[in-house]
Amino acid sequence: MLTNKRLIAAHFWLAFIVFGAALVLGAWQMFVRSPLNTWHFNPEFYYRSVTAHGSAMGYVFPTLIAMGFGYAITEASLAKALVGRRWAWAGFFLVAIGAVVAMIPVSLGLASVLYTFYPPMVGNPFYYIGVVMVVVGSWIWVALMVINFVIWKRDNPGKPVPLAMYANVAGCLLWGWTAVGAALEILFLILPVALGLKSTIDAGLARVFFSWTLHAIVYFWLIPTYIAYYTIFPRAIGGRLYSDAMARISFIMFVVVAMPIGVHHLFADPQVGAGFKFMHSVFTGLVALPTLLTVFTICASAEIASRLRGGRGAFGWIGALPWSNPIMLATALSLVMLGFGGAGGLINMSYQLDATVHNTQWITGHFHLIFGGAIVIMYFAIAYDLWPHLTGRALDSFGMMCTQLWLWFIGMIVTTFPWHYVGILGMPRRMAYYDYANPAISPQALSVTMSAIGGFILLLSGLLFLLVLIRGQFGARGEAGAYRFAVPLHMPARIPLALNSFGLWLALMVGLTVVNYGFPIAQLMALNETSVPAVYVGAGR
Amino acid sequence: MATETDHGPGEAVAARIERRWATLSIVIVGVLVGMAAYIGIHQATMPQGRVETADPKTLHLSGEFIESNLGSEMQADGSVTVRAIGQQYSFTPQCIVVPAETPITFRATSADVVHGFLIEGTNINTMLVPGYVTDLPVRFKTPGDHVMPCQEFCGIGHQGMWGKVKVVDKSKFRDMAAAKRRLTCVD
Structure with missing residues (x-):
């Protein structure tokens, strides 16, 4: 039973408002940089927009979803009211105020440094302070989730923690630790320079710190989606979860190996040696494992549901699945995008293949397909599933929901497939415009136009999504009952201690980070004369 | 069930x-x-095996990245070393000339912010981080012209930062190198 409905709904609504605004910016960016735009514009507006789009979509939107969903999971799966309600609201307002504080300098053009910061370029200090506030707000959530987890375990000795809560806490621990990298970068390297206390910065070291956050943050975005796969999807289609233990192992693997792999973002950088690049490449391969396990478990769970509904045959059962159910549709489309995106990720993981696509549009296509596609479409599904429980009203526009999900899928494919293609041709990313009259670039024009059209389809889908939610606020009143999670096919009588706690996994997470990051960071800190003069952005205004 | x-x-x-x-x-x-x-x-x-440094504050005064040392240099063993720097919003040299079918080493750094370059039509792709030297062994198969954009956001002029690479015949490059120690496209 959800008691703090307003708290949860506030997180989801703010998340989706931020998402809607950032989506408009994204579609505009797709348009202005494409051959469809024949008019001149100030390229500085483009980089402002990219900074706002990235910061909102990367730092604010998924964080609020994870927080709101985390509170819902705590109350529904532990069957008790959240401990620390006031703190939760404090966290929410920190995130909300932080987002505004960060966006003011960005919209004024005082911090067009993109959400990945790029020192030695340094923008207005309030941008970084705003981002820190967002992170600190989310850390309050991390602390609350851990506290609720510990209290429940104390009150229920020996009982298995419900899978949804276990996975939720895994995501919290992952985020709590992974955010430390960017926090160190901002607090010790960037902010002193932004505030004018120092005028030089070690760009290489800053990039290493940021890579600590940059990859595992993706798994933080992914965890709510995986929780939905494991604990919402089988229940929503009338089936059972294939395996509870394998689900726990998958989440544990994310906690342990998501962190020490970030240097794969620095394969082409001169400030990290070959040995550690290889180590991080290997660990990046390992992180494919939990996804492979998940795909199996979810497909097997779907088969169970289908056979319960009378599905027959080796493949015939696929047709018997409840395809008009939005959760079914969203999960299937999500898995297709995860498949393509994951295959692209395995390509990026290898140093040799990465050299062909590094910093090209391939990468932009890759993370939009994985995050914007596979992950965000499940955020929609979570909202659709949870909404009646938050509003106390029916959400029954199923046709609209399915149309919206199809449009999102089609839009994402039309956007990202041409993006991957021009990336292979060598089109660099993060550029405000291209000279399509140049014979070396003109073959890429058609693909960029297709991507822009995909962007408009995504915008349409996003608006439709908001419309469904708004209609849900005015639907017919009806009690949705208790919010339930999927039950495993074979409920384990007892669970090994390792799959019911985090002590060992936390130690491994921190230990592996120290092993894989300790030396590169120590080496760069020991190197003299690598601090370079800061270049202030927007200083002339 | x-x-x-x-x-x-x-x-x-x-x-x-x-x-x-x-x-x-x-x-x-x-x-x-x-x-x-x-x-x-x-x-x-x-990847590059070791970490080398270069101070962007004194690049133009001393060391291997002074202006007169930038460009393509024929080595005694027949290989070629290309030295280049990236700065907001251009490369020096803006057009690099190299021979086909020859081992080439790119040595490059940045004079201000983080840049990068990729050479379209090849898998040559690397970062330029101020304070550090990028060292990249490459080889071009056939003569031809390539565009060489900066692939890392480097400020509001980033979209204008496109260099060029001109790959010439091996013997032609040798003739050019006989006349001048450091070569660019204008030689």
């Missing part, structure tokens, strides 16, 4: 199938990682 009597065997089957899939997954990942390691060692496509 499982009844109480067939609960046991069903569970065992489920666990066995799951174990098989987990083994297959581990094999898939193992093969991919092994392939990357094998190619890295046997085809020498590994």
Whole structure:
């Protein structure tokens, strides 16, 4: 039973408002940089927009979803009211105020440094302070989730923690630790320079710190989606979860190996040696494992549901699945995008293949397909599933929901497939415009136009999504009952201690980070004369 | 759906199938990682081995990146070293000339913020981080012209930062190198 409905709904609504605004910016960016735009514009507006789009979509939107969903999971799966309600609201307002504080300098053009910061370029200090506030707000959530987890375990000795809560806490621990990298970068390297206390910065070291956050943050975005796969999807289609233990192992693997792999973002950088690049490449391969396990478990769970509904045959059962159910549709489309995106990720993981696509549009296509596609479409599904429980009203526009999900899928494919293609041709990313009259670039024009059209389809889908939610606020009143999670096919009588706690996994997470990051960071800190003069952005205004 | 009597065997089957899939997954990942390691060692496509530094404040005053030392240089062993710098929003030299079918080493750094370059139509792709030297061995198969954009956001003029690479015939390059020590496209 959800008691703090307003708290949860506030997180989801703010998340989706931020998402809607950032989506408009994204579609505009797709348009202005494409051959469809024949008019001149100030390229500085483009980089402002990219900074706002990235910061909102990367730092604010998924964080609020994870927080709101985390509170819902705590109350529904532990069957008790959240401990620390006031703190939760404090966290929410920190995130909300932080987002505004960060966006003011960005919209004024005082911090067009993109959400990945790029020192030695340094923008207005309030941008970084705003981002820190967002992170600190989310850390309050991390602390609350851990506290609720510990209290429940104390009150229920020996009982298995419900899978949804276990996975939720895994995501919290992952985020709590992974955010430390960017926090160190901002607090010790960037902010002193932004505030004018120092005028030089070690760009290489800053990039290493940021890579600590940059990859595992993706798994933080992914965890709510995986929780939905494991604990919402089988229940929503009338089936059972294939395996509870394998689900726990998958989440544990994310906690342990998501962190020490970030240097794969620095394969082409001169400030990290070959040995550690290889180590991080290997660990990046390992992180494919939990996804492979998940795909199996979810497909097997779907088969169970289908056979319960009378599905027959080796493949015939696929047709018997409840395809008009939005959760079914969203999960299937999500898995297709995860498949393509994951295959692209395995390509990026290898140093040799990465050299062909590094910093090209391939990468932009890759993370939009994985995050914007596979992950965000499940955020929609979570909202659709949870909404009646938050509003106390029916959400029954199923046709609209399915149309919206199809449009999102089609839009994402039309956007990202041409993006991957021009990336292979060598089109660099993060550029405000291209000279399509140049014979070396003109073959890429058609693909960029297709991507822009995909962007408009995504915008349409996003608006439709908001419309469904708004209609849900005015639907017919009806009690949705208790919010339930999927039950495993074979409920384990007892669970090994390792799959019911985090002590060992936390130690491994921190230990592996120290092993894989300790030396590169120590080496760069020991190197003299690598601090370079800061270049202030927007200083002339 | 499982009844109480067939609960046991069903569970065992489920666990066995799951174990098989987990083994297959581990094999898939193992093969991919092994392939990357094998190619890295046997085809020498590994990242830069060591970390070198260069102070952007004094690049123009001393060291290997002074202006008169930038460009393509023929070495005694027949290989070519290309020295270049990136700055907001251009490369120096803006057009690099290199011979085909010759081992070439790019040595480059940044004079201000983070830049990068990729050479379209090849898999040459690297970062320029101020304070550090990028050292990249490459080889071009055939003569031709390539565009060389900066691929890392470097400020509001980033979209204008496009260099060029002109790959010329080996013998032509040797003639050019006989006349001048450091070559660019304008020579």
